[in-house]
Amino acid sequence: MTRFAFDIHATDGKARTGTIRMERGEIRTPAFMPVGTAATVKAMKVEDVRAAGADIILGNTYHLMLRPGAERVARLGGLHKFMGWDRPILTDSGGYQVMSLSDLRKITEEGVTFASHLDGSRHMLSPERSMEIQRLLGSDIVMCFDECPRADQPRDAIEKSMEMSMRWARRSRDAFDAGGDHAARSALFGIQQGALDEGLRKASADALADIGFDGYAIGGLAVGEGQEAMFATLDFAPGQLPADRPRYLMGVGKPDDLVGAVERGVDMFDCVLPTRSGRNGQAFTWNGPLNLRNARHAEDTGPLDERCPCPVCTKYSRAYLNHLHKSGEMLGAMLLTEHNLWFYQQLMAGMRAAIADGKFTDFASGFRRDYFNH
DSSP: OOSEEEEEEEEETTEEEEEEEETTEEEEESEEEEBOTTSSOTTOOHHHHHHTTOSOEEEEHHHHHHTTOHHHHHHTTOHHHHHTOOSOEEEEOSHHHHHHHOSSEEEOSSOEEEEOTTTOOEEEEOHHHHHHHHHHHTOSEEEOOOOOOOTTSOHHHHHHHHHHHHHHHHHHHHHHHTOTHHHHHOEEEEEEOOTTOHHHHHHHHHHHHHHOOSEEEEOSOSSSSOHHHHHHHHTTHHHHSOTTSOEEETTBOOHHHHHHHHHTTOOEEEESHHHHHHHTTEEOOTTOOEETTSGGGTTOOSOSOTTOOSTTTTTOOHHHHHHHHHHTOHHHHHHHHHHHHHHHHHHHHHHHHHHHTTOHHHHHHHHHHHHHOO
């Protein structure tokens, strides 16, 4: 079986559709990866995540290294066996969570020393340790260790951070390649940094291409800069990366973010939004988002979305879902999460089909018309 291959089947403008082939299965692109932070996609069984259409999920290095521990997961047979998911898993490097969740951290050339947000215990995360943890987890797509600076920092600070991330990328590559059997059947993605600066992004992309990776992520976006600034950066950033490799926009996003990013040449996404929103009473539909806690749904016998074939829309009414969320019943979170994951996967499938048919512009304009004019 192929370790890693990416075939582009069709393009429409900058939008691409293709297939990533790996030992544990194929990933159809554009792809959305549900987030399974702590070895679970919250409120979902893995078979239901798959039934919704997901080809791959994301696991989180930072959270899993702290609990239950990467060494323990390895002793228990690896992350796939541990959580019962037999298809590809992408693990992030842990760097972003260290920067965002740990108040007590110290960044040096060696790596990051930080205090656990769980119990205050001290840990060191370096490119080498990140690669080791992802190997112990048994990840299929491993992410380089990097630093993600805020976009509002001075340019020289962003440049310094980006250059260190490129040195960390080389160390990640070397440590990954020393990983024996795991390296022989998994893939390594580099992460482009540079915030909103085109020149820094280009320098980062060139450094990554010189090292050589199976795929390339666009990091440092969706961290508060707003959609307009994100799209302005995506107008140039994907095109700076090798065209024959997957391009992964990390941590994105809202449904309209996904459409706009695919329009600009992005192939892969992950985001907690569909699952987090489901737990908070928000459902995504083709006619825009709905707040199921709103009193106007209390006697509505219609489905969440008449266009959605998911098990929730075909069985349960808005009135029932409103009742569950008002009552604090856990089933409400479960059902809205399931619907949201179905909706995201239907959106990706719709974009793949539209690109293949050469009708992506029509799809995107139709999506925006319905989504924003409800």
